[in-house]
Amino acid sequence: MSDPEQTYSAAAEVGALRKRRTRWERLRILLKSASFSAWFGMIVVAIYILVAVFAPLLAPYGENQIFPGAYEPWGGAHVFGTDQIGRDIFSRLIYGARNTMGIALVTTILSFLIGGGQERWVSPSKRSDRRSGVWQRRFMEHLIRDELDFERHCDYLYYNPVKHEYAACPHQWRYSTFSDAVKRGQYDMDWLCVCERRAVRVPAFDGVNHDLIE
Numbered sequence: 001m002s003d004p005e006q007t008y009s010a011a012a013e014v015g016a017l018r019k020r021r022t023r024w025e026r027l028r029i030l031l032k033s034a035s036f037s038a039w040f041g042m043i044v045v046a047i048y049i050l051v052a053v054f055a056p057l058l059a060p061y062g063e064n065q066i067f068p069g070a071y072e073p074w075g076g077a078h079v080f081g082t083d084q085i086g087r088d089i090f091s092r093l094i095y096g097a098r099n100t101m102g103i104a105l106v107t108t109i110l111s112f113l114i115g116g117g118q119e120r121w122v123s124p125s126k127r128s129d130r131r132s133g134v135w136q137r138r139f140m141e142h143l144i145r146d147e148l149d150f151e152r153h154c155d156y157l158y159y160n161p162v163k164h165e166y167a168a169c170p171h172q173w174r175y176s177t178f179s180d181a182v183k184r185g186q187y188d189m190d191w192l193c194v195c196e197r198r199a200v201r202v203p204a205f206d207g208v209n210h211d212l213i214e
Helices: 010-020 023-032 036-053 089-121 124-128 147-163 178-183
Strands: none
Touching: 036 089, 147 178
């Protein structure tokens, strides 16, 4: 009986290589590819953690230890002086790392809990598409096709505050970037303006999917 024909599979080869790597090797490769900002952030966080854990050994005095002299100057027995009741400021800074890390940890946990709780109100259709409750349906799905399509979408966006009666004219909506577009020469300041009771003809916005923008 002949052996079955062996076929080459790049995915299988990559998977085999990945299986042979240990967790430490994968972590080392990941750290090598990390950017400078990522390394800087990890170093800062690591320093905070070390200071928070070893605060009793690093601090020259206790966290709430009070000395007779208040507002002592820098130097001598107190590197950064003392505060208004005589506590060593340098020791307080070291122990403060614990508060900083504790607040950051609690804030992160609350963010995950709140974010995870929002998923309870996601509709079944969104769950089937693996979408969260943050973005609108098909958000950013449209691709600008050409210059004319871009102009029509800009027209719709700048006219949208007028459509929803937030402003009488596009240039009156203070949160709009319409004034920047006027400076670039893309629009006139009186575009679709009714300030002087002028009759304007609102474009039909052909090709613009209103459901994707609203």
